[in-house]
Amino acid sequence: xxxxxxxxxxxxxxxxxxxxxxxxxxxxxxxxxxxxxxxxxxxxxxxxxxxxxxxxxxxxxxxxxxxxxxxxxxxxxxxxxxxxxxxxxxxxxxxxxxxxxxxxxxxxxxxxxxxxxxxxxxxxxxxxxxxxxxxxxxxxxxxxxxxxxxxxxxxxxxxxxxxxxxxxxxxxxxxxxxxxxxxxxxxxxxxxxxxxxxxxxxxxxxxxxxxxxxxxxxxxxxxxxxxxxxxxxxxxxxxxxxxxxxxxxxxxxx
Numbered sequence: 001x002x003x004x005x006x007x008x009x010x011x012x013x014x015x016x017x018x019x020x021x022x023x024x025x026x027x028x029x030x031x032x033x034x035x036x037x038x039x040x041x042x043x044x045x046x047x048x049x050x051x052x053x054x055x056x057x058x059x060x061x062x063x064x065x066x067x068x069x070x071x072x073x074x075x076x077x078x079x080x081x082x083x084x085x086x087x088x089x090x091x092x093x094x095x096x097x098x099x100x101x102x103x104x105x106x107x108x109x110x111x112x113x114x115x116x117x118x119x120x121x122x123x124x125x126x127x128x129x130x131x132x133x134x135x136x137x138x139x140x141x142x143x144x145x146x147x148x149x150x151x152x153x154x155x156x157x158x159x160x161x162x163x164x165x166x167x168x169x170x171x172x173x174x175x176x177x178x179x180x181x182x183x184x185x186x187x188x189x190x191x192x193x194x195x196x197x198x199x200x201x202x203x204x205x206x207x208x209x210x211x212x213x214x215x216x217x218x219x220x221x222x223x224x225x226x227x228x229x230x231x232x233x234x235x236x237x238x239x240x241x242x243x244x245x246x247x248x249x250x251x252x253x254x
Contacts, residue, residue, distance in 0.1 A: 003117060005052040006030055007045070009069075010082070011037040011062045015103065019056060019082070022110050038063045043072045051077045054117055059083040080113050100220050116224060143197040147175075149183060158183055161200075164214035165230055166192055167207055180232045202251050204228060208238050212252065 006023060010016040016035045023030055033052050036042040038061050046069075057066045057079050066081075084103040099113040147158045163175045166189060173185040173192065187195070193203045203209050210230060217229040224242035226249075240248045 003027060003030055003053050003114060005054075006032050007042075007052040007055045007077075008032060008035045009037075009042050009055060009057040009061070009066060010035065011058060011060075015058070015082075019105060019110075022105065022107055023056075026107065026111055027114060037061070039066065039068050039072070042066070042069050046073045046075055051075045053077065055079045057081055078117060080117070112224070144192075144195040147183075147185060149185075160196065164211050164232055166201075166209040167236070176232055178232075198251075202248060204238050204240050204244070204248070208236075210238065215252065218249075218252070 008016055008019060010019065016037075020032055020035070023032065033049070034045055036045050040063060042057075055077055057069075059066055059081055060083065078098045080099045080101060081097055082101045082103060082105060099116055101109055101113060143160075145160055147160070148155050149158055158175070158177070162178050164178060166173060166175050166185060168174070168189050173188055175183050175185045177183065185192070189203070189206075189209055192201075192209055196209065200212055201209050202212070210228065214230050214232075215228055216231045219227045219229075221227040221239060224245055226240040226245045228238040228240060228248075230236060230238060
């Protein structure tokens with residue numbers, strides 16, 4: 001979908017001037033409706049004007065964090081957050097965010113964000129259909145609640161709810177528990193993907209299935225991908241593809 005109108009929320013004039021120059025150099029036909037520099041002025045503008053196609057919103061403003069705007073006025077326009085700080089990335093995904101750009105913003109990254117917006121509405125019907133399919137599937141299926149594993153001369157039971165994530169290593173499936181312990185799981189990830197509750201577990205890529213409570217941090221990665229940091233696994237890098245990134249964010253926010 002083509003971008004026609006933009007609202008910029010930024011309290012530092014050099015940054016807002018730079019963003020305007022970059023936007024107009026990349027998309028000369030874009031109309032920048034206004035540049036607001038605070039939570040209060042942005043809320044007032046949104047209450048009294050037709051909402052733009054997209055907002056570029058700095059996270060830290062002179063009167064607080066811009067997330068407060070969402071609590072004061074309703075709007076459905078997608079947001080691209082801009083900030084010099086990366087610690088707000090996970091929180092930003094809970095709002096209308098389609099991207100998170102770190103300052104200083106470069107033309108290439110801005111171009112990628114604009115393309116992401118243009119592709120966003122093509123993905124929405126697919127995401128909605130996927131969520132609807134998941135809900136219908138959940139209503140008619142029982143999911144795995146436990147695993148019976150070999151242990152010494154007998155067996156032991158591991159509850160599914162106690163597993164943070166599954167991964168495969170050298171063709172062997174393993175599950176990491178809440179206490180950090182690792183167990184060998186006899187099923188393949190393909191089999192587990194069909195047996196696990198999709199509201200709780202997500203097949204992030206070919207190597208990982210993650211529990212929703214295992215996600216410690218989400219960061220934007222190259223070419224629209226996401227990088228996910230897991231609890232109990234600071235050394236492991238889980239990359240979610242560009243094709244799956246929208247589904248992953250919808251899953252985290254559902």
